[in-house]
Amino acid sequence: MATIIYTHTDEAPLLATYSFLPIIQAYAAKAGVEVETRDISLAGRILAQFPERLTEEQRVADHLAELGELATKPEANIIKLPNISASTPQLKAAVKELQEKGYDLPDYPEHPQTEDEKDARAKYDKVKGSAVNPVLREGNSDRRAPAAVKGYAKKYPHRMGEWKSDSKTTVTTMDGGDFFSNEQSVVLDAADTLSIVHVGADGTETVLKDALPVEAGEVVDATFMSVAALRRFLTEQIARAKADDVLFSVHLKATMMKVSDPIVFGHAVQAFFPTLFEQYGAQLAEAGISPNDGLGALMSAVDSLPDGEAIKASVKQGLADGPRMAMVDDRKGITNLHVPSDVIIDASMPAMIRIGGHMWGPDGQEDDCLAVIPDSSYAGVYAAVIEDCKAHGAYDPATMGSVPNVGLMARKAEEYGSHDKTFEIADAGTVVVRNAAGETLMSHEVEPGDIWRACQTKDEPIRDWVKLAVTRARASGSPAIFWLDENRAHDANLIKKIEAYLPEHDTDGLTIEVMTPAEATTYSVERIRKGEDTISVTGNVLRDYNTDLFPILEVGTSAKMLSIVPLMNGGGLFETGAGGSAPKHVQQLIEQNYLRWDSLGEFFALAASFEHLAGYADNRGAKVLADTLDAATATFLEEDKSPTRKIGGIDNRGSHFYLALYWAQELAKQTADTDLAKVFAPLAEKLAAEEETIVSELNAVQGSPADVGGYFRPQDDKADQVMRPSTTLNEALASL
Structure with a gap:
């Protein structure tokens, strides 16, 4: 099967x-299709990391590792729903629930000292x-x-907020450091093994990362954020928001960028409350309370x-x-700085733009x-959209074009693969x-607290990315724009590879260009207003940002997107949209x-x-x-x-009931497989006949708490x- x-x-x-x-x-x-699940x-x-501490009934196999191996095989067919990319507070909350x-399970060790604590921390960090x-x-x-x-x-068309030309909303970003x-x-000429080493002022060498394998043609980057420059910038922006009387908001990706961005977030918390950390910073640190976990965790822990x-x-x-701070939930006093995973840039910035x-x-x-x-690196994208809205008003969903995306993400490409190579100096x-x-291939002079990182992008995924861009441009007839800035070291190397690999494909009659992210944004939104489509061909982070923005x-949400990942060895990964609004929906259900x-x-x-599956099998x-199913969805x-x-x-x-009804009706009337039609005809009749009863059973449970x-x-x-509160629907499905 x-x-x-x-x-x-x-x-x-x-x-x-x-x-x-x-x-x-x-x-x-x-x-004849079996649908299995993997957790x-x-x-x-979490549970898969600690089998030795669990009973046989409690143990969970490492399904992620299993699927990672499957993804390299041609028979792979995986439907991947949104999952939690856990910040430290979310991880701690999950551990607490499981312990209860x-x-x-061991507690999450903030400052591991013993070998057991270091081992637990390494497992949790995975x-x-x-x-x-x-992995997938x-x-x-x-x-x-x-x-x-x-x-x-x-x-x-969904509702869009009004943009005013005198709006004081703006994007601000660092201009250095x-x-x-x-x-x-x-770019590596040949396969090699790299190491990352910290050389102290006295010449003492500390290996940060050893035995890092790289392939021929691989692009390897290294960079750092100066903590001194970051703190100056944050302090200036807090003062600016106060002077301009606008809401102060920080937009990061403290989930996907799980090492670097929580640290940046922590500096924002400290910069906003300088007196607090001057007076009580040492006491908070001694108690294991980190600003990286946010104001919410701090306020919950200080009672002791x-x-x-x-x-x-x-x-x-x-x-x-x-300054007045932007709020996640003003009714509960949850601010922009409460939880690092509450304000995620790819969801928060588009939502802000959408409401004016x-x-x-x-x-x-x-x-x-x-x-x-x-x-x-990418702030100019949002700045360009905001300036366009100030000049021309909100977009009109009834007439606007589309910006589909071809994203370079295979084999942990770019910044999203930097986690094991990111260090707070x-x-x-x-x-x-x-x-x-x-x-020495690359080097940086660093100071205590600086955030240093390296990342890799392998040649084979880049070749595949260029091929996919040409394929989509040919299939759609839309221009394909590579969002790359020659003034950025990584992008400059990618541009050279694109120039080498494009001639391998038939590009006659196609519009394929390279623009900086800000220029590409302006080009794309100008076409959007004309009802024209433009393919954004981007690296991994911009892929994430653009497929929400x-x-x-x-269309009002990124959860309704079609996301296909043609796996390089022939399989398929099918993703189902974003999960940014998932927590509030769970709260409403409860x-x-x-x-x-x-x-x-x-x-x-x-x-x-x-x-x-039909093609492969x-x-x-x-x-x-x-x-x-396509017809039923329409x-x-x-x-x-x-x-x-x-x-x-x-x-x-x-909504699931109605999809089941329409799907059964489509199956019953199709002629490609008369045996299937005969199977589903009775079900289609039963669901249609019992529609009122089923909807009544489903809706009757609303209004009370759920456990x-x-x-x-x-x-x-x-x-x-x-x-599954409808007995009638459950019995109808069981009849199959």
């Missing part, structure tokens, strides 16, 4: 899986941040809005300190003395803001990158038994997965499932069966009961 792997992940996508997966498995089985949730990944459930994506992404990304979604957005300005880059009340008073005074350049202030009202993006000196012969403006998560991304990924039934959109905005209408569970048995690790029986 042909097999698809459907991933068991986190938060709202996981809860939705309890409702949708039984439908998928029931339908697929009739076409890559944060809780599952009876799992014998789980933290973007632990999943680099053995191919480059092809991400775009499906025609049905784009058509729906044009027919039923950051990762961009300090970057060095080399002798000066706890004074520290709280100092925080309150700091908020009063500083505003964020929410402490008074519960929208207002202009100063968007602080310390590293200048302890002592002044020089960090050098050497080859096996002991020759433009979809949120175009409080009101209403899940607003929209599974449309899952529908598109599933159809693409069936389509891929020569499975006619899979092809029928793909075609009928009906689903036309009938507007996504979850309603307010309690009382259908939620995620109701799924855990946030990070729900109990299957409880989650099943909550997410």
